[in-house]
Amino acid sequence: MQPAVVQLHNVSVQLGPVLALSDVHLTINPGERVAFVGANGSGKSTLLRTLHGLLRPTQGQVQLHPTCRQAMLFQRSHVLRLSALHNVALGIWLDRAQGHSWAQSRARAVTALQRVGLSAVAQQSGRQLSSGQQQRLALARAWGRQPDVLLLDEPTASLDPYAKREVEALMAAFADQAETTATLLWASHNLGQVKRLASRVIYLEAGHILADLPVADFFNAQLLETTSPAAHAFVQGELS
Ligand SMILES: Nc1ncnc2c1ncn2[C@@H]1O[C@H](COP(=O)(O)OP(=O)(O)OP(=O)(O)O)[C@@H](O)[C@H]1O
Ligand SMILES: [Mg+2]
Numbered sequence: 001m002q003p004a005v006v007q008l009h010n011v012s013v014q015l016g017p018v019l020a021l022s023d024v025h026l027t028i029n030p031g032e033r034v035a036f037v038g039a040n041g042s043g044k045s046t047l048l049r050t051l052h053g054l055l056r057p058t059q060g061q062v063q064l065h066p067t068c069r070q071a072m073l074f075q076r077s078h079v080l081r082l083s084a085l086h087n088v089a090l091g092i093w094l095d096r097a098q099g100h101s102w103a104q105s106r107a108r109a110v111t112a113l114q115r116v117g118l119s120a121v122a123q124q125s126g127r128q129l130s131s132g133q134q135q136r137l138a139l140a141r142a143w144g145r146q147p148d149v150l151l152l153d154e155p156t157a158s159l160d161p162y163a164k165r166e167v168e169a170l171m172a173a174f175a176d177q178a179e180t181t182a183t184l185l186w187a188s189h190n191l192g193q194v195k196r197l198a199s200r201v202i203y204l205e206a207g208h209i210l211a212d213l214p215v216a217d218f219f220n221a222q223l224l225e226t227t228s229p230a231a232h233a234f235v236q237g238e239l240s
Contacts, residue, residue: 132163
């Protein structure tokens with residue numbers, strides 16, 4: 001069996017007065033597509049940031065695979081006042097672990113923009129793109145770094161249905177390119193999307209993991225009601 005891409009052991013994260021994560025145990029294996037769901041403030045973003053190594057736990061340990069490359073797309077993506085092409089190229093070039101020259105970074109950026117369907121606007125300012133295009137740009141920037149693990153924080157939250165489907169298709173394409181090794185971790189309020197894309201669903205409430213199930217079990221209402229009444233109530237609330 002391949003080693004885990006990331007593991008959390010007894011992890012708690014205190015942010016100011018808030019215990020945003022509380023005693024979390026979690027193992028993410030290569031090839032998994034894990035969706036994090038839960039109400040606003042339940043700790044999804046905090047968990048993603050912790051898994052990405054951005055937040056240091058107040059207690060417990062984060063064990064990152066030494067050679068797995070991660071890239072994260074944040075809840076609010078920062079598009080720079082540069083062309084779309086330079087936004088992506090800079091992201092790749094600044095990833096010093098890869099050590100690409102500017103010319104190599106630029107060439108990879110061209111490919112990444114092509115992949116997300118933004119070649120036609122490569123020379124336009126990133127800031128002038130629509131929000132759907134900006135989200136695809138952020139995805140190109142993350143994917144262009146050729147990560148093994150892609151973390152996305154509500155990647156389709158503010159998009160119209162068409163743009164949502166486009167970004168969703170790109171997430172699936174990332175996961176499908178190397179089915180057994182590409183790992184997708186994302187936070188979502190969109191249960192339809194979770195059903196379509198996830199292999200495993202983790203439900204959070206007030207910083208606790210209250211359900212961690214294969215996708216089919218999570219959406220089996222009868223089963224969920226017995227294994228995790230809190231998650232069941234959440235799903236019913238979201239679906240109603
Ligand atoms: N920088 C911070 N300082 C203090 N508290 C914070 C900080 N960031 C987050 N929190 C708190 O930590 C808890 C978890 O927040 P988090 O952003 O992880 O939730 P979330 O599940 O991503 O919510 P949403 O669905 O709204 O994005 C919340 O109570 C939030 O108010
Ligand atoms: Mg969040």
